[in-house]
Amino acid sequence: MRKQLGIAALVLASGLVLTSCSADSGEEGGGGGGAELVIWTDAEREPAIRAAAEAFEEESGATVTLVQKNFEDLRNDFTAQVPTGEGPDITVGAHDWLGALVTAGVVDTIDLGDAAEQFEQVSLDAFTYDGQLYALPYSLETVALVQNTALVGSEAPATWDEMIQRGVDSGAERPIAINTAGETGDAYTMYGLQTSFGAPVFVQDESGSYTNEVGMGGQPGEAFAGWLHENGSAGTGYLSTTIDYDINNELFNSGQAAYTIQGPWAISSYADVDVAVNPIPSAGGETAAPFVGVQGFYLSSQSDNALLANEFLVNYLATEDSQRALYEADPRIPAYSSLAAEVASDPIIAGFLASSQNGVPMPSIPEMGSVWDFWNAAETQIINGADPSGTWNAMITELDGALAE
Template sequence: MKKVVSLFMVLLLVAGVLAACGPNREEGASGDGGKKAENKDKPEKLVVWEDEKKSGWLDEVGRKFTEETGIELEVKEVEMASKMKEQLRLDGPAGTGPDVVTFPHDQIGELALAGHIAPLEVSDDVKKRFTESSILAESYDGKLYGLPKSSETPVFIYNKELMKEAPASMDDVYSFAKDFTKDGNYGFLALWDNFYFAHAPMGGYGGYVFAENDGALDPKDLGLNNDGAVEGTEYIQKWYKEGLFPKGIIGENGGSAMDGLFNEGKVASVMNGPWSFQGYKDAGIDIGVTAMPKLPNGEPMKTFMGVKGWHVSGYSKNKEWAQKFVEFITEDENAKYRFEQTQEVPTNEGLINDSAIAENEGAKAVAEQSKYAVPMPNIPEMGEVWDPMAKSLQTVVTGKQEPKAALDAAVKQIEDNIKANHSN
């Protein structure tokens, strides 16, 4: 009997030891302890910087994120194009900066090199949410540094009173312009002395800025004076030589001069970006908008595309949760809501045919043209391209130089500038 009692006591002692080592019942035996471990690293809040006058949509979407995660959001508006970058440089190292920030994609290379933004590790399913070109725009040196927020690219805009329907091709635009252009009226205008716009025909004929190798841009391989670039520039030259473009839309004041003529009802169609839509409407012009008509060689215009993206600050102490937030706000439903509030066109594949975009003529045109657009190069060497190309194009359109010679000179200047300012 004593042996039985002793054995019973031993079993009780073993059970007590096991209970002491087991999970705390107050925490829950079904995995709550794991949640507490996960929540240990969860921040109380994330600081988000959105562009000026664009943060209202985050009231609703941010509320949903907080409900799902328990993380509060502190949203601040900072002008994106110029002030955002400088503010991050100051506030990031000081520990007072954001966790999540937004930038135009052409600033990514510089920001990544300086460590101001962190690379993202997202699944292929997340990447497939967006157009391939917009993911490429958000990448630098083969690494992904952001998820796309919206895109913009030049499109074909026409005055419906002067041009009843959008032409099917640039040959049709040319024929219309030959008949319409007289007495101070013009059939079609484009700022083709500006390389941002001139890239469309140059790229459509086979020109390119930097070659792409395995997802990275090669600044040593320039395609700005190859046969295609020259042919595209000759196409540009034709419009000026034949008097189809006025002399007053050259140089820095070209944009305002073109807009003025269009707003006065003296121009039937223009190539311009979505930023111009509201101004034309405010001037009383009944505009139609479509993707750029195809070039005479049957190829689409390869317009430059600008992508705005969401990024994780390189200084954030909450990078994992900041990335989760970026993934959340770029889901189709949330991206659509942002579009409805801001009219900035998302690059989500699943939204291209959504009624919110498909029934919006301007947004549909931007989405359609974006399929053929080329992301503006986002490597620092791109800064050496703009001025030499502008000067070379202006010598062509003013009849001072032929395309091949002008482009050769521009490429030589670009190569010298890259060697002088970007050599390791």
């Protein structure tokens, strides 16, 4: 008897708890028009996207849910979750993920139509893979030479040697600080100097797209390696693996370093000094071409709301108002041409813009994923005094081997 009573009570209580729970979820789901757009974003862009999303919600009656994640986690989470159906409809992302995302089959193509003309060609090119556009671009970024105007003025040095000379003359503790991410190595920051020796990471074909042929071997590559060695711990010591991002910014902000090579994201760390931004000087004779990165919005290939997502991207985010809001939330060089021209009146932005005009888009081919580890490690070893040509050529061989698989 007691047992039956117990079970009856249990069923009743479960039912009560269950209905109270489901009543809640019912309200959540039933509020909008049924369609829900999920967008992944990082913290910096969240407010700007929210503004565009609110306007969109009002007009379309759909619900827009923003999910905030670390920018570094977005690529991996997106690749892992889209195939399971748990992914978002849209995510913020960088253009160099494109090759990996296409190989994983998680991104859809988009068609900007007439709106495409409003964007900088380089930003559209960066998001184009095999002739197809895969994302709505919104910002460009690149590293440039940042200089302490109190120490070395705002004039751009033309060559590395000229810059070092000015840095030494300024009396600063070290002429330049370059982040090597500590012992990890940072080939990204160093790339402008590398290209000034004519050693691009991958060879570009006539149309400018990257092939999977490694371009940094041979004589130019060895010359760059030799230069790293000369300026590393075995030589002048201007390059050092003791410098990570924070130390780099501390050295520059305290006036201990006259120059640094950094991106727009680091400018806010230089509150104590007056800075000027210029293109990176040439160390090897050719133009220093740093990597240009483009950020944009990717569309999931498994989106349940593809129409709505396209509508949001093309008709809401690809407008000047939304692009301006994005710029104001996180000031990077806009990919929207008219906006870029407008913000170039800011000398710092203009400096980064000038640097990006010398630059090349970071390769987005999937092979790029295999490069960084070998590349960073070789640079670190050479800066720490390893035999330059031997280490560099060994790295090229290993890289070729890894890419051949």
